[in-house]
Amino acid sequence: MPPAVSPLQISLLHHPGHGACCCGSPLLQRFHERMMADISRRQLIGGAAAVMALFAGLHAPASIGSQPKRQGGPLLLTNLALFDGNGTALREGVTVRIEEGRIQAILPQDAPAEGAELIDCGGRVLMPGLIDAHWHTTLAAISQVAAMTSDVGYVHLVAAQEAERTLMRGITSVRDVGGPSFALKRAIDEGIVAGPRIFPAGAMISQTSGHGDFRMRHDVPRGSTTPLSEQERQGVAAIADGEAEVLRRTREQLMLGATQIKLMAGGGVASTYDPLDSTQFTERELRAAVEAAEDWGTYVMVHVYTPRGIQRALRAGVKSIEHGQLADEETARMMAGEGAWWSLQPFLQDEDANVYPDAARREAQRQVAEGTVRAYELAQRFDIKTAWGTDILFSPQNTPNQLRQLAKLTRFYDPLTVLAMATGRNGELLALSGPRNPYPGTLGKIEPGALADLLLVDGDPSQNLDFLHDPERNLRLIIKGGRIYKDTLQG
Template sequence: MPPANHPAPQLAHSAHSLQSLNHAQGACCCGSPLLQRFHDRMMAEISRRHFLGGTAAVMALFAGVRAPEAIGARPRGQDGPLLLTHLRLFDGSGTPLRENVAIRVEDGRIQAILPGDAEAEGAELIDCGGRVLMPGLIDAHWHTTLAGITQVAAMTADAGYVHLLAASEAERTLMRGVTSVRDVGGPAFALKRAIDEGIVAGPRIFPAGAMISQTSGHGDFRLRHEVPRGATTPLSEQERQGVAAIADGEAEVLRRTREQLMLGATQIKLMAGGGVASTYDPLDSTQFTERELRAAVEAAEDWGTYAMVHVYTPRGIQRALRAGVRSIEHGQLADEESVRMMAGEGAWWSLQPFLQDEDSNVYPDAARREAQRQVAEGTVRAYEMAQRFDVKTAWGTDILFNPQNTPNQLRHLAKLTRFYDPLTVLAMATGRNAELLSLSGPRNPYPGTLGRIEPGALADLLVVDGDPSQNLDFLADPERHLRLIMKGGRLHKDSL
């Protein structure tokens, strides 16, 4: 297998032969019919293939047995404490940098914040040379299995290759300094387990599991010939494999929500409106009744966690908020009344910089281009209103089916300096996003403080060449400018 930080030969060949196709990220396209065909193929094969180099590796992923060697680069081991000295500190709060600080790390956590020239006292010393130390970044809208593969490759590659590619992309995600992600739909449970057990390297994953959708909703990937569904019709392949769950009526929504909680979902994802790339559900459609949404919200609350919704329009946003939803994903078409309601309810607005720019999809038809234009214009208004009405705002990317764009993940963050000062942007991608993750309460698989540098917090840390108090230009080249990457006290990169 090629090194984890290089594209596989098959992928390179596919990219070369399909260079005329633009698979760039833009507004959410998880309603694409190609998504269905991808999962039909991938998940149908996964049930009958061993794909990690043999039975031992497969058992390591799915039966809890550690494989003899992990996939990808292993982090550098430490048997004792570390002391990072002579650094400037961004602590994740958005306040100005602190000068000449040292950080002591022990047992995967930050033990103390000390003067910059503190004595090692038994710790391994790493001199940061006056560089900036900051918390690991958090992407609040990420599709772990779907980000790093093209639609065509997903449709034609072996299932094992698809999953190995997802694991490889997870390592690249970590090496971009993204140490935690909130997965907002798809079968990410196995990859999360493999990362947590040290079989592969990758970020902490907060999985939502299957996207819950009404019939004809944004998560209904069936083709026309599969409709209507009879009382005894079997579930579609994407439903059986946990990509999406179609539910109509309060009882079905309740059942599907409870199933995701049983599988380990840290939060619940529902589709409450249409999308730009959708084949069936138009952008302006409103999905699920308030009673149906409330059934999912109450089930999540009974488990100490929350529900989020994919939605763009004021009507859908307001319906979701009345039902008790805690996080609005996208929402670029919100009006002032909707934004005031978000602020009043204390809900989160999980926004992505969909700006119809070089990172956006290119659509062949005028109708979708017009919908994309509406979302792009709405994005500018959304960031302005989020600040004016003091709505709790999260950052995410929603990169989907786009290996060409995943290396630019941090560019999506740097774009936000158009709307905020650089330290506020970094605070959004660290401490603020961590507050959103904490809504999962007792379902949080990583107990401890994320996104902040303070005593007792989990030691997810980056040392960077750059001055975030001035700009975020260093994010454009993480390979060069991220000099140290630590997750849970383990060094995944140290070029100091």
């Protein structure tokens, strides 16, 4: 049986949210134990894949089993203003032709339909589908209480439902940064459920005592013959100490289909065992993962906040820094020099932030919030390749506000630059997975040959991003892979 949850802990669950990565929190730790024990009791070999297979033949609710409108031929989108994902000014007087799931051509306004289905966009803005570069597909939309007390099948069905809601918010691709998302990705790709394209990292690789070590104190010490924890066996996390173990765990995730590898290279705000200022994995251990990933044509990203941890990761060849809000000027300059990506989230200690009962974690959260403002300034000053992500975790009340996390960036950038970050720029980051990319083709841009993931919006992104606050009303057309998932133009 999982450990009991105290009244204080239950009261804290009424204030989940966003503000700093909390994947090392005690309640997350208990969730993993509860979830994986449930899997073990039911002997669901393959975890989420078996759960999905179990329900595939049932009559699913419309929110889970809905299918896109199927096109019999090409589409021609006309009478529109075009934002192509590059951050440049809107283009007028063009028509976009879609065929076989891709942008076939960008044509003059008066181009003939030539057998295509014509969609009059009414002068609205057509833009690429949005990309969230730091998303937890399985863990975003379920509360910690529900996750700890529910059947594991329920956890994955909630994730499937949230995947559709994510797509209906205009997020057509996500980079999953750790967790058992392989089955959901497969179900989406096969059309069993609707959702965004998923670039999965698989299990989060952590050192002992690191940000992905979810074991309880009574599980330590670990002997040479001690079996793996349930979390590890089911692909939530993987504990590795030493170059040989890091190499093995990295190769395992690549075998399972990881498009990139996630390592925990530093502490977190909500963590029990690893303080925010801790540096994790030696440079040799990090390099072992980097070399294994490079042998498969892909890259390593790391969870880390501090200058020391970031610099160590960069020296090891890591290509994407997740968080990094405590970076100083020297570290920012090093990121720019190495050509690394800075995957930032607007952790601003605002209405979306986690609520912590103790002063130590509130102080760590304050440091991260202050660092967030400084990080965006450094990223621009040193022209660092910057990605947008949300890192919403265990917050079903916050997932509907996913796009609000994008609109917040107009505090630091002009609106078109923000949109370019969440479309074309994030698409470039996804492409870093090279031959491991499960969706070959350009994402995040509207150009000939690109994958046809598109949004038609009510709003003027050259002025502001206010339309993002109400995607249900303001996203009039959602297209993924050339198929229409939402169309309210006739209404």
